[in-house]
Amino acid sequence: MAQVLSPLPGTFYVKPSPEADQFKSSGDAVAVGDTIGLIEVMKTFIEIKSEVAGTFTAYAAEDGTPVQAGEALAEVAE
Amino acid sequence: MQRKTELRFKPAKPLLKWPNDMTIQRLFIANRGEIAVRIIHAAKSLGITTIQAYSEGDADMLAVKLADESVCIGPAKATESYLNVTGMVAAAIEKSADAVHPGYGFLSESPEFARAIEQAGLKFIGPSADTIERMGDKVAARQAAEAAGVPVVPGSKGRIEDVNEAVAVAAQVGYPVMVKAAAGGGGKGIRIADNEEELRTLAPQAQQEAAAAFGDGGLYVERSVKSPRHIEVQIVGDGKKAVHFYERECSLQRRRQKVWEEAGADCLDDETRENLCMAAVALAEAVNYRGAGTLEYLYEESTKEFFFIEMNTRIQVEHPVTEMITGFDLVQEMIRVCGGEELSVSQDQVKKSGHAIEVRLNAEDPFMQFMPWPGKVESLKIPEGEGIRFDHLMYEGYQIPPFYDSLIGKLIVHGKDRADAISKMAAALDGLEINGLKTTVPLHKALAKDPTVATGDFHTQWLEPWLEAGNLSPENT
The missing domain is CATH 3.30.470.20 (ATP-grasp fold, B domain)
Known part of the structure; x- marks a missing residue:
């Protein structure tokens, strides 16, 4: 099990826009470099990419909530 | 005759000072960051008590430390704090402010906010809600400028609703032309067309973007200024x-x-x-x-x-x-x-x-x-x-x-x-x-x-x- 960590403090989003689907759902395949979420920091959106390949387990942080640098955002089963 | 005598006792100039109830004593700062600090310094120099609004994400900001009083106005998310008109007005009233300084950004150019402040009987440190509304609409602002003799970029007389109208205006002012949303700003809905063919492609895009961003698909077209x-x-x-x-x-x-x-x-x-x-x-x-x-x-x-x-x-x-x-x-x-x-x-x-x-x-x-x-x-x-x-x-x-x-x-x-x-x-x-x-x-x-x-x-x-x-x-x- 690997965790995707937030590189920056900010607001975490699991969808590219409010109307869109989540980037990943439980059971989805994850490749290295896949976007799993967005961090909004100082009015800029930064894509959070997975550094591991595997199967998506779950988001560890809720959509639209503040996160700290180093906080777990999602879990991927390797 | 009696009248003339009375006039002689009138001061040469009317008194300029307003009665005491018109002056500001408690200023509410509806903003954050460096401009909040700047406003506090100015208000203190005028002997005014400062009340700083802050979100949950800003409890330890410098302006909170410098202000005489402070009040939390909601969560860190700006839409629920610094951009929340109802909450901001309620906080200003609760803190018995007699004036509100909006700073820049956030609610500073919101006619709705200025109007709510005015209606609550407080002074808004800015123009009237009507003036903000008028100057905030690009077409209305342009008309006001032209009426005052201020040169404007040659362009459409008012808002444009369709592509053929845009092409007709462009033919008059000359290419390249800039197509913009009549409402809003921040570069949304702006396109530059070098010729008619491009304009016919780009104008509908600009219209769509304007409608999506501001709920208003009105456009205007003007000459694009070189190396401005x-x-x-x-x-x-x-x-x-x-x-x-x-x-x-x-x-x-x-x-x-x-x-x-x-x-x-x-x-x-x-x-x-x-x-x-x-x-x-x-x-x-x-x-x-x-x-x-x-x-x-x-x-x-x-x-x-x-x-x-x-x-x-x-x-x-x-x-x-x-x-x-x-x-x-x-x-x-x-x-x-x-x-x-x-x-x-x-x-x-x-x-x-x-x-x-x-x-x-x-x-x-x-x-x-x-x-x-x-x-x-x-x-x-x-x-x-x-x-x-x-x-x-x-x-x-x-x-x-x-x-x-x-x-x-x-x-x-x-x-x-x-x-x-x-x-x-x-x-x-x-x-x-x-x-x-x-x-x-x-x-x-x-x-x-x-x-x-x-x-x-x-x-x-x-x-x-x-x-x-x-x-x-x-x-x-």
């Missing part, structure tokens, strides 16, 4: 009279955000400067403007033509450069006139001397595509000396919150002329130390050394290609 400079004029009005505080040159921009600002604009000759400034006063008086405002112009150097683009009905980030060359405190003046006083100054009393430059310091890494860097201020060393000013939101140990924009401070210098101001800026930047953060200081050091910046021969489209060409590197800062 961004020149703006600072005005303050008291609802009847207005004065200008000369111009600023703000052409150094990245992604339509100003980076480096100057007062005055050395590219103007005296006659053009006079026309530009007096046109601004004419428009401000025509709309009975109250408070501080800025008229933004595009300036085409090759033809010496200037064109009104919009009016910002608030104090601006770069107001300190104007204060440096004129010696007036614009924030104090806007509080006074919005409290009901007349302007404290007449036009012939506004003199300027020397040249001032401001650079915007953002918590961003200029070597990493300006990636935001909301770190913690480990240590801070601020340059001091004559003609140096630093407006900022920091203290040692302060964690910059990630929820708001990246502006952390503004370094401002005043020199005897432009060259002197640039060398002072270079020295002041060398004396500034902010540890724990990445900031845009290296960008400004490189600009202060750049030969083109030294000649002043730039325009609004200059900085981005300069960056793309790799002119910013760790070696030249």
Whole structure:
């Protein structure tokens, strides 16, 4: 099990826009470099990419909530 | 006869002071960051009690520490705090404020907010809600400018609803043309077309984008100005009279955000400067403007033509450069006139001397595509000396919150002329130390050394290609 960590403090989003689907759902395949979420920091959106390949387990942080640098955002089963 | 005797006892001039109940005693600051700090300083100099609004993400900000009182107005998310009209008004009432300063950004240009403040019986430190509404609509603002004799970019008479209408206007004003959303700003819905074919493709796109962003698909079309400079004029009005505080040159921009600002604009000759400034006063008086405002112009150097683009009905980030060359405190003046006083100054009393430059310091890494860097201020060393000013939101140990924009401070210098101001800026930047953060200081050091910046021969489209060409590197800062 690997965790995707937030590189920056900010607001975490699991969808590219409010109307869109989540980037990943439980059971989805994850490749290295896949976007799993967005961090909004100082009015800029930064894509959070997975550094591991595997199967998506779950988001560890809720959509639209503040996160700290180093906080777990999602879990991927390797 | 009796009447004449009575008149003789009347004072020569009517009393200018308002009764006591009209003056401001408790000022509510509906903003954050460095501008909140600036407003607190101005209010304290006027003997006014300050009440600072803050979100849950801002409880330890400098303005909260400096203000006499403070009140939490909601969660860190701006839409639930600094942008929440109902909550903000309720907090101002609860704290028995008699006036509200909106700063810049957030609710500063919201007619809805200004109206709610007015209806609650408080004074809004800015123009009336009606004026904000009128100047906030590009088409209405343009009509007001034309009516006051202020030159505007040749373009459509009013809003345009379809492509054929846009093509007809373009044929009259000449290509290239710019297509913009009638409502809103921030670059949304803007397209430039070099010919009719392009216009027929781009106008529907602009319309769609405008409808999506502002719920209003109205457009307008105008001539695209070549290598435009961004020149703006600072005005303050008291609802009847207005004065200008000369111009600023703000052409150094990245992604339509100003980076480096100057007062005055050395590219103007005296006659053009006079026309530009007096046109601004004419428009401000025509709309009975109250408070501080800025008229933004595009300036085409090759033809010496200037064109009104919009009016910002608030104090601006770069107001300190104007204060440096004129010696007036614009924030104090806007509080006074919005409290009901007349302007404290007449036009012939506004003199300027020397040249001032401001650079915007953002918590961003200029070597990493300006990636935001909301770190913690480990240590801070601020340059001091004559003609140096630093407006900022920091203290040692302060964690910059990630929820708001990246502006952390503004370094401002005043020199005897432009060259002197640039060398002072270079020295002041060398004396500034902010540890724990990445900031845009290296960008400004490189600009202060750049030969083109030294000649002043730039325009609004200059900085981005300069960056793309790799002119910013760790070696030249």
